[in-house]
Amino acid sequence: MKWEELLIARRTGRQTPRIEHSRTEFQRDYDRIIFSAPFRRLQNKTQVFPLPGSVFVHNRLTHSIEVASVGRSLGHTVSQQLVDDKAAPASLLDSISDIVSAACLAHDMGNPPFGHSGERAIQHYFLNARGREFMEDGLTDAQKADVQNFDGNANTFRLLSHSFAGRRRGGFSLTYPALASIIKYPRPSVGVKKFGYFQQDRETFLSIMETLNIPMTDAASGTFARHPLVFLVEAADDICYQAMDVEDAYRLGILTYDETRQLFTSYFDPDADAATFESLDNVCSHVTDRHEQVAYMRTLVIGLLVREAARIFCSNIALILEGRFHGSLIGHLEGRPRRAMEQMADTAVRRIYHHQSVAQIDLSGFEIIGTLTDKFLGALTHQDQYYSSLLLPFIPEQYRVGQEATLYDKIMSAIDTVSGMTDLYALDLYKRLTGS
Secondary structure (H helix, E strand, O other): OOHHHHOOOOEOOOOOOOOOOOOOHHHHHHHHHHOOHHHHHHHHOEOOOOOOOOOOOOEHHHHHHHHHHHHHHHHHHHHHHHHHOOOOOHHHHOOHHHHHHHHHHHOOOOOOOOHHHHHHHHHHHHHOOHHHHHHHOOOOHHHHHHHHOOOHHHHHHHHHHOOOOOOOOOOOOOEHHHHHOOOOOOOOOOOOOOOOOOHHHHHHHHHHHHHOOOOEEEOOOOEEOOOOHHHHHHHHHHHHHHHHHHHHHHHOOOOOHHHHHHHHHOOOOOOOOHHHHHHHHHHHHHOOOHHHHHHHHHHHHHHHHHHHHHHHHHHOHHHHHOOOOOOOOHHHOOHHHHHHHHHHHHHHHHHHOOOHHHHHHHHHHHHHHHHHHHHHHHHHHOOOOHHHHHHHHHOOHHHOOOOOOOHHHHHHHHHHHHHOOOHHHHHHHHHHHHOO
8 A cells, every 4th residue: 555545635425626725635524524413413422431410421522522632643643753754745644643633533423322332232133133023034144234233433434425315425525535544344244243334335435445545455255454544543542442431430439549540650660751750749749639630640641652552553554554464553562551551451341331330321222222223114114104104204304215215225224313313312212202
């Protein structure tokens, strides 16, 4: 792969003449995302913990903004190193930070309500619940896998690039590099748990791979190499959710101050990083608010991980451009940072993700998402029934399909409708439809 091809600023669905702007094409991507309604709806979508009461924890919106900030720093650090290495013209490589920050901003926009439990609820409905009966009715293996393995990453690509009824051709009409940087799993859904696109969006996906000259790495499964900037977007996400989940857990009283401090300071060596500990002691000597102390420790850890992720990327750039680098950048940490990250991940699984408040979200998500998917799919497949006529107006116009549509199109219509809801709207609609 070559940077001159990977960073081509072509857009999906462009029909109108290009208008000159003072902003770059990739800065325009960022602006289109941040001013969009789907992005605003992230403020009412769960990240990990229930939406805030007296303690404000992260939601999908705040998480996405922070990931974009970290991604911008990562992209800038990497681009500067690549410019120093004369990997490509500086005028081209300088766009990396804009592309990565835009992709980071959008990376969770296709996630359904109620966090990851929303994904699992849609999968469960078509694997083990009433939706399973639709799986034997003329669907291809790939179409079945699309819904039974429903994935928020693939849905983000769909939301951003699909030509929905009455909307702009090419979805958000983002640049190919920005879209490619979101596709963590560049393959179809058959035989895998994670994938990059639904069958309805296959042509757009292939067009991006061909235009950017991203090679196929496994013809049998239809797997392509990752766009190199995917690794930076993924690293920014990994860094933020690990660090911020720990800070949220402290604020909610799930982790003590001492536990939180130990998790954050374990990234640093008392001798080699003496200056870091001196700076921390100095801050804690005059900042008595422990929330602020924890926030400072989190900042130190994020800074270290950004430097490490950038170093790993640049050290492996040849393998990345050949499509032969495997795993995530954070997965290639070594020494003390690796051990600290593993300890943090283990604590998150044992103490955070299994906490009662998180389990309540999982339970609610399964019940609400499963019920709404069932009701909308029932209405779409029986549009002549009276109950359906009452329910169909709740489907946004851009997702509606007629009685003559294929079963797969109707299934995707139901999924589009439910996955686009906020937690609060899904809960309110569930209550109305069930009389609870």
